[in-house]
Amino acid sequence: MKIELGQDDYLLSKNQTQSIYCDFDVVVNAHMLIMGKTGMGKTTFLRRAIQQMRRFSPAPRIHIMDVHGDIDIHGASSVRFSESTEYGLNPFVVSADRHFGGVRKRTQDFIATINGARPIGSRQEAVMRHLITDLYSANGFFADNYKSWVLEDGYARKHPKRYPSMDDACRFAFGKLKQLIIGSDTKSGRALEELNKVTTKLYRISKQHAATGAKADGELTEKAMDLRTDALRFYKDYIENLETGKELEDFIKYESKEVLKSVVERFDNLKASGIFKNQSPPFDPSNPVWHYDITALREDEKRMFVEFRLQELFSAAMEKGPVRREQEGLLRDIMIIDEAHLFFRDDQNNIINTIAKEGRKFGLGLVCASQSPTHFSEDFFSNVATKVVLGVDQMYWDNLVRKMKIEAKLMQYIRPFHVIGVQMSNKGDTRSKFTMVRVPKEQ
Numbered sequence: 001m002k003i004e005l006g007q008d009d010y011l012l013s014k015n016q017t018q019s020i021y022c023d024f025d026v027v028v029n030a031h032m033l034i035m036g037k038t039g040m041g042k043t044t045f046l047r048r049a050i051q052q053m054r055r056f057s058p059a060p061r062i063h064i065m066d067v068h069g070d071i072d073i074h075g076a077s078s079v080r081f082s083e084s085t086e087y088g089l090n091p092f093v094v095s096a097d098r099h100f101g102g103v104r105k106r107t108q109d110f111i112a113t114i115n116g117a118r119p120i121g122s123r124q125e126a127v128m129r130h131l132i133t134d135l136y137s138a139n140g141f142f143a144d145n146y147k148s149w150v151l152e153d154g155y156a157r158k159h160p161k162r163y164p165s166m167d168d169a170c171r172f173a174f175g176k177l178k179q180l181i182i183g184s185d186t187k188s189g190r191a192l193e194e195l196n197k198v199t200t201k202l203y204r205i206s207k208q209h210a211a212t213g214a215k216a217d218g219e220l221t222e223k224a225m226d227l228r229t230d231a232l233r234f235y236k237d238y239i240e241n242l243e244t245g246k247e248l249e250d251f252i253k254y255e256s257k258e259v260l261k262s263v264v265e266r267f268d269n270l271k272a273s274g275i276f277k278n279q280s281p282p283f284d285p286s287n288p289v290w291h292y293d294i295t296a297l298r299e300d301e302k303r304m305f306v307e308f309r310l311q312e313l314f315s316a317a318m319e320k321g322p323v324r325r326e327q328e329g330l331l332r333d334i335m336i337i338d339e340a341h342l343f344f345r346d347d348q349n350n351i352i353n354t355i356a357k358e359g360r361k362f363g364l365g366l367v368c369a370s371q372s373p374t375h376f377s378e379d380f381f382s383n384v385a386t387k388v389v390l391g392v393d394q395m396y397w398d399n400l401v402r403k404m405k406i407e408a409k410l411m412q413y414i415r416p417f418h419v420i421g422v423q424m425s426n427k428g429d430t431r432s433k434f435t436m437v438r439v440p441k442e443q
């Protein structure tokens, strides 16, 4: 499983030919970093690499995140994502992995991803977390019971079970808001609200009693008695009308209508974004190359799309378990991300960073192309096995030399479209040298 990058340039100058390969059985992971100014051939390089990767055996699935629509690979299974297509992603698919998966993890990832696109306030975040957790419970997935994180379990024998969708989330959130706005549309909720009001009044009167001193105020005492009777009645009503046992909890969790309303709006906007649909994309399962045409999505939507899709792929790979020793080097999925600056965040929990660090164990390779060394996250830069430099603006040379621990003079040997610099970290090597590679002319 290797791709040919070109010829060793130094040896060529001595009339010797030696092909330079990126050998996925030898490098420490299947991640690649491609760096080059605009027009230096990043997309072209990716296309050529994909053509070679698709011939790997056993064939990994290659996922191309195409933001410009210029990585069209002949014969790939291509799906276009936009507001008007009926398929998309489901952000609420739970991984059943006891350690890495689960409802809480999924909820955190969901919030982190939408926060990355547009941050939400901390009160909104708390309400959103409660909403999603309750939505999961309503669908038979319980945060504290890992056995419930699968579709087939005891719960499923009584109720048909499926992952909640974005539509469900919107409906669920709106339902909660409706309950709050009409003073809870359940009798118990209303009784609870009245009880609260009466108790507050009683408290005020008891304070007035204390203030007026020893002399009892007949009128106040009478009023307090009446209120106490009311309170008892409402308390009785409340208990008699409890339906789910969750009323008090809800009352506290979703206390502010304004906050809940803004969360409902956020869900509605997410639903309208054209990323989340109930129908999964109709990729051809027998085709090794899946081309995600996301040109029609807005920039923040592209980011969310890629993050959610990578999370899905990572979860699926974890579900299959770590690649076993006897399959060492097995590649399940390779993700190709051009214009990667759109997707990097220096956040520990960002999925690109997680895959950079953990992906190899689960058979995942991540190939990211962007313009400057500052575009890539620290995690990606320090983990990626293969770095390819196509030509970087001089203002970034110092930065690059420091990050890659190479000699500054080597940068001068890079000649756009002719000679590129490649650094590969192979198993067992303590140092990886920076090799100049003559690339083939574009056909």
Ligand SMILES: Nc1ncnc2c1ncn2[C@@H]1O[C@H](COP(=O)(O)OP(=O)(O)O)[C@@H](O)[C@H]1O
Residues within 6 Å of the ligand: 036, 037, 038, 039, 040, 041, 042, 043, 044, 045, 417, 418, 439, 440, 441, 442
């Ligand atoms: N190795 C190469 N030899 C000759 N021309 C190339 C080579 N690589 C890329 N090009 C040309 O350079 C232009 C920019 O390439 P592209 O891959 O789109 O760059 P980038 O993605 O870095 O902006 C294209 O016209 C492409 O055909």
Ligand SMILES: [Mg+2]
Residues within 6 Å of the ligand: 042, 043, 044, 338
């Ligand atoms: Mg490009």
